[in-house]
Amino acid sequence: MSSILSRLPFDETLIYINGEWTKSQASQTCRVENPDTAETIATVPECNARDLDLAVQAAYSAFHDGPWVNEYSGAQRRDALLALATAIEESRQDIEELESLNTGKPINDVRVELDDTIDLFRFFAGYADKVEGRHIAAQTNRNLEGYTVKVPVGVVGFINAFNYPICLLAWKVAPALAAGCTVVFKPGPQTPLTTQYFAHLLHKTGRFPKGVFNVVLGGVGVGQALVDHDLVDKIGFTGSVATGKQVIRSTASTRNVRCTSVELGGKSPGVVMPDADLDKTAKLVVSGCMANAGMNCNALTRLWVHRSIYDEFMPRLKAAAEALVLSTPQDTATEMGPLIDKRQYDRVLEYIRIGRDEDQAALLTGGQPALGRGYWIQPTVFYNVSPTARIATEEIFGPVLSVLEPFDELDEVIAIERKNEFGLAAGIFTRRHQDIAKFTRKLRSGTIWVNNYNALYSYLPFGGFRNSGFGRELGYESFDGYLVPKSIIDDISY
Numbered sequence: 001m002s003s004i005l006s007r008l009p010f011d012e013t014l015i016y017i018n019g020e021w022t023k024s025q026a027s028q029t030c031r032v033e034n035p036d037t038a039e040t041i042a043t044v045p046e047c048n049a050r051d052l053d054l055a056v057q058a059a060y061s062a063f064h065d066g067p068w069v070n071e072y073s074g075a076q077r078r079d080a081l082l083a084l085a086t087a088i089e090e091s092r093q094d095i096e097e098l099e100s101l102n103t104g105k106p107i108n109d110v111r112v113e114l115d116d117t118i119d120l121f122r123f124f125a126g127y128a129d130k131v132e133g134r135h136i137a138a139q140t141n142r143n144l145e146g147y148t149v150k151v152p153v154g155v156v157g158f159i160n161a162f163n164y165p166i167c168l169l170a171w172k173v174a175p176a177l178a179a180g181c182t183v184v185f186k187p188g189p190q191t192p193l194t195t196q197y198f199a200h201l202l203h204k205t206g207r208f209p210k211g212v213f214n215v216v217l218g219g220v221g222v223g224q225a226l227v228d229h230d231l232v233d234k235i236g237f238t239g240s241v242a243t244g245k246q247v248i249r250s251t252a253s254t255r256n257v258r259c260t261s262v263e264l265g266g267k268s269p270g271v272v273m274p275d276a277d278l279d280k281t282a283k284l285v286v287s288g289c290m291a292n293a294g295m296n297c298n299a300l301t302r303l304w305v306h307r308s309i310y311d312e313f314m315p316r317l318k319a320a321a322e323a324l325v326l327s328t329p330q331d332t333a334t335e336m337g338p339l340i341d342k343r344q345y346d347r348v349l350e351y352i353r354i355g356r357d358e359d360q361a362a363l364l365t366g367g368q369p370a371l372g373r374g375y376w377i378q379p380t381v382f383y384n385v386s387p388t389a390r391i392a393t394e395e396i397f398g399p400v401l402s403v404l405e406p407f408d409e410l411d412e413v414i415a416i417e418r419k420n421e422f423g424l425a426a427g428i429f430t431r432r433h434q435d436i437a438k439f440t441r442k443l444r445s446g447t448i449w450v451n452n453y454n455a456l457y458s459y460l461p462f463g464g465f466r467n468s469g470f471g472r473e474l475g476y477e478s479f480d481g482y483l484v485p486k487s488i489i490d491d492i493s494y
Contacts, residue, residue: 004097005041009200012042012192015051015217016199018058019210025050030189030218035104035338036329036374044192047216049225052184055214059155059182060231062211069152069180074129080207081125081178087201089118095197099166100329102193104337104374105292107330116458117170120474123458124174127479131179143493150483152180153259154233157226159247160195161238162188162340163295169195171473172236173213179482181234182212186226189219190340230256234482238263238297241395241467261471261481263463265395266424269302269417270453271410271439273430274309281429282316285401288427288453290324290379293337294399295344297468298425300453302392304413307406314383317403318365321379326370338375339398345375348398351391355382359389361402387416395422410435414442423465427453446472 012032014021024045032042045051063069068077088095096110105113136146158172165187176183187195199215202208216222227235227250235258237247244262251260270288272281288300305313327334339345349369355361359382366380383403385392392402407413417426426445428436440448446464449455456462461475472478 004094004101007094008098008197010196012044012196015045015047015055016196016203016213016215017051017055018062018214019203019208024048024217025054026218030192032102032190032193033341034101034374035340036376038342038374041101042193044196044217046189047218047222049222052216052222052225052229055184055216056155056157056226056229056231058211058214059184062209063152063155063182066182066209066211068182068209068212072180074131074180077178077180078125078128080205081121081128081174083205083207084202085118085121085125087205088114088121088198091197091201092118095166095194097330098197099194102191103162103165103340104329106334106337108332108334109292109337113164113167116456117167120167120170120458121174124178124479127175127476128178128180131483133485143491145490145492147488147490148485149488150485153482153484154181155231156181156183156234156236156482157229157232158183158185158236159223159226159239160185160187161297162190163292163297165191166194166198168238169198171478172238175479176236176482177208177212179479181482182214184214184216184226184232186216186218186223189217192217224250227251228254230254232258234259234261236261236471241265244469261473262469263297263471263473264424264467264469265397265422266297266299266464266468267302267393267395267420267422268298268300268425268427268445269304269413269420270300270427271413271429272303272305272309272313273410273428273432273435274306275431276309276429278309278313278316282313282320284427284429284451284453285317286320286324286379288449289401290321290336290399291454293339293377294348295340295397296454297395298447298454299397300425300427301396301401302387302420303401303403304407305403307408310406314364314403317381321365321381321401324379326376326378336379336399338371339377341375344397345377348377348396348400351394351396351398351400352377352380355385355389355391355400355402359385359391361385361389361391364403366399393421410438414439417443421467424468425449425464 028046366378461472
């Protein structure tokens with residue numbers, strides 16, 4: 001595979017603001033790595049508060065004075081998003097290569113994510129011309145007619161995570177633009193390159209007025225400036241619980257309180273019941289935990305296995321984990337890639353040490369660096385883990401599975417998981433409809449998979465409870481989150 005870096009259709013040292021590629025106001029830069037080898041592949045600007053203010057001012061002017069909201073019909077916004085989806089589709093090979101290089105993801109996984117990205121823009125384009133209000137019949141005064149209209153929330157600031165750069169961009173940007181909002185977007189500092197490629201394609205379509213979509217690059221500093229800016233009407237954040245709580249505090253303490261949607265961490269449980277297909281379930285569990293090298297907020301990382309099958313299931317689970325192919329991400333045989341950077345690599349190795357030394361958990365497989373380069377770690381499985389152990393309760397964000405102590409009754413699992421500080425996702429493997437009904441109704445998790453794991457669709461909402469955040473991505477619920485109702489009361493006797 002030839003290097004995409006030699007044929008980028010944009011200058012990665014520039015930022016996209018107000019419909020133009022421009023130099024950052026800052027002198028600082030940020031290195032972008034290839035996690036497979038830990039080599040630097042690009043250098044991009046580390047934006048500052050001045051860059052951020054220019055981006056927000058551009059989005060604010062585009063929203064209040066530009067044609068995107070004030071002249072474009074819903075059908076025109078629909079057609080713009082459809083044109084953008086086509087542009088992504090036409091450039092998908094380059095985007096896939098760039099995403100795999102910058103993230104270390106297996107190329108097959110990236111191709112699925114590009115399918116999802118294209119689908120999301122087409123899906124949300126379908127809502128752009130279907131914004132509806134309600135007519136409220138006269139209740140106490142026949143001369144007063146009441147009705148509602150829904151209007152876009154305004155300028156939206158997005159702070160994205162590093163783990164799914166282009167796909168999570170689509171989760172956020174597609175519904176926001178369909179609703180008529182304007183956007184300032186900050187990608188994860190480790191993975192900015194496909195966001196820049198996206199800005200190039202959006203500009204190339206010629207369908208989006210200047211200021212509708214803007215990109216700033218960098219880390220905590222520019223992210224905090226975005227959260228604090230008084231002209232931003234809504235913040236959408238994906239990331240850690242600690243940072244998410246800071247975002248919530250900041251949006252409540254600025255001069256203008258603004259709405260917030262946060263998709264945070266998870267420590268998602270899975271339950272294997274006695275009647276499960278053990279061979280099939282072992283593969284599903286490993287995939288559910290190790291996909292994207294475990295850097296999934298909804299990764300299946302707490303596994304409950306019924307006592308009657310516990311000893312029988314462990315060899316199958318070990319074999320499934322050890323069968324995963326770790327190799328060059330651009331090789332189509334590769335099934336798991338590296339961690340994103342040195343910080344995450346060190347964090348995961350430290351949790352493996354904690355599991356072994358502090359939690360006194362038994363190691364089933366893995367636990368070591370892999371391939372002798374970059375940020376690779378073996379798929380790691382601990383078993384006989386206490387439900388209160390650190391590796392079983394704290395989000396690791398790496399390829400580490402904790403198989404908990406065996407259980408006897410599903411009710412005891414539900415009672416414990418109700419106290420889980422997270423509530424993003426869960427899974428159960430069984431053919432018994434009574435157990436499925438009990439688990440799915442009583443567990444407070446935003447997404448519950450039954451006899452599968454990690455399947456997500458554009459039309460189904462995704463989000464969580466408690467420390468997993470609030471607000472929803474995907475589905476109509478996401479689109480509706482970028483609209484606010486206005487009530488109009490008309491005295492028809494006047």
